[in-house]
Amino acid sequence: MKLEIKMNSHQYDVVIEKNSLNEVNKYFDLSRKVLILTDSGIPSEYVKKIVDVTKEPIVHVIEQGEASKSFNNFEKILDVMIENRFSRSDCVVACGGGVVGDLAGFVASVYMRGIDFYNVPTTLLSQVDSSIGGKTAIDKLGYKNVVGAFYPPKKVLIDSNVLKTLDQRNLHAGLVEALKMGLTCDKTLVDLIKESNSLLEDIDEIIIKALQVKKYVVETDPYEQNIRKVLNFGHTVGHAVEAHQNYNLLHGECVGIGMLYFVNDDLKQEITTILNKYNLPTTTDISSDELYNYITLDKKRTNDDISIVLVNKIGTYEIKKIKLTDIKQYL
Numbered sequence: 024m025k026l027e028i029k030m031n032s033h034q035y036d037v038v039i040e041k042n043s044l045n046e047v048n049k050y051f052d053l054s055r056k057v058l059i060l061t062d063s064g065i066p067s068e069y070v071k072k073i074v075d076v077t078k079e080p081i082v083h084v085i086e087q088g089e090a091s092k093s094f095n096n097f098e099k100i101l102d103v104m105i106e107n108r109f110s111r112s113d114c115v116v117a118c119g120g121g122v123v124g125d126l127a128g129f130v131a132s133v134y135m136r137g138i139d140f141y142n143v144p145t146t147l148l149s150q151v152d153s154s155i156g157g158k159t160a161i162d163k164l165g166y167k168n169v170v171g172a173f174y175p176p177k178k179v180l181i182d183s184n185v186l187k188t189l190d191q192r193n194l195h196a197g198l199v200e201a202l203k204m205g206l207t208c209d210k211t212l213v214d215l216i217k218e219s220n221s222l223l224e225d226i227d228e229i230i231i232k233a234l235q236v237k238k239y240v241v242e243t244d245p246y247e248q249n250i251r252k253v254l255n256f257g258h259t260v261g262h263a264v265e266a267h268q269n270y271n272l273l274h275g276e277c278v279g280i281g282m283l284y285f286v287n288d289d290l291k292q293e294i295t296t297i298l299n300k301y302n303l304p305t306t307t308d309i310s311s312d313e314l315y316n317y318i319t320l321d322k323k324r325t326n327d328d329i330s331i332v333l334v335n336k337i338g339t340y341e342i343k344k345i346k347l348t349d350i351k352q353y354l
């Protein structure tokens with residue numbers, strides 16, 4: 024299965040095929056110098072599959088975890104590329120989750136003003152969400168994704184077999200981003216997640232449906248001027264919970280909690296049942312005043328307004344711009 028993403032003048036393919044990593048050179052041009060970025064938690068067998076078919080592989084491993092999306096690592100990788108005399112016609116391959124993908128994409132966007140970037144996302148979150156849409160970034164001074172660029176990949180290769188080694192907590196947290204796409208834009212995706220008896224058996228269908236939503240959204244609004252904001256459903260409160268918990272809860276876990284603030288009571292019950300099915304948290308003991316304080320720091324706020332996404336019927340959404348102080352009524 025192949026999805027073609029067209030964003031302004033850029034076009035790229037997202038290949039969704041089990042076992043495709045076994046023939047990665049069929050999809051990527053690896054007959055050149057390739058910086059392969061990965062992290063310490065990703066099974067080395069995946070990286071080896073890329074190395075084995077690359078003409079001049081240079082593997083760079085960062086520590087697993089969000090702290091690695093740093094300026095320090097960004098600079099180190101650029102140093103490695105300069106020292107190894109990477110040219111404009113060489114490329115970067117990410118093999119990892121959203122942390123590796125965001126950092127690798129940002130490096131590729133600035134090296135010699137932009138070189139080819141391929142992505143092999145290995146977490147569910149990165150397969151359904153972060154690997155497409157062209158957002159790349161690093162964190163700085165405690166602010167997530169505050170330095171970055173829109174830089175589309177040349178190709179994305181999604182092999183869901185790699186999810187077999189991902190721990191269940193990360194798998195389920197990634198599922199929340201797919202649930203988000205379903206709740207806002209595709210009821211059949213919500214039904215699939217709700218009724219699935221074996222997540223890994225249904226995963227390709229879930230990934231494809233989620234990516235079809237994301238494709239539509241990012242093609243319609245590449246730079247988040249309007250409808251791309253729908254992807255922030257659950258994120259306003261989600262980010263606040265994430266920051267308050269000092270990043271001890273996973274991103275998807277916080278987004279799941281965050282969605283429950285912006286739906287009606289019937290939907291709240293239905294979503295809670297789905298989150299419970301996947302052992303995801305549904306509540307937080309953070310007070311509304313504390314949540315409000317964290318939300319005021321949210322970078323999506325422009326002046327005194329904030330955009331929120333409401334869902335009152337599955338498969339539909341409303342983006343509402345409200346005064347920041349008015350968000351208190353939702354908390």
Ligand SMILES: NC(=O)c1ccc[n+]([C@@H]2O[C@H](COP(=O)([O-])OP(=O)(O)OC[C@H]3O[C@@H](n4cnc5c(N)ncnc54)[C@H](O)[C@@H]3O)[C@@H](O)[C@H]2O)c1
Pocket residue numbers: 062063064065066087088089092119120121122123125145146147148149152153154155156157158159167168185186187188189190193274
């Ligand atoms: N660019 C975007 O549009 C976008 C969208 C959403 C999130 N993000 C970013 O994505 C990041 C989170 O990504 P994530 O949830 O993938 O987390 P992650 O990249 O930190 O990966 C989670 C953990 O899983 C391990 N891992 C990865 N693949 C594995 C596999 N196949 N088997 C075993 N272990 C594996 C990693 O080593 C890591 O410890 C955040 O930095 C967030 O800001 C970006």
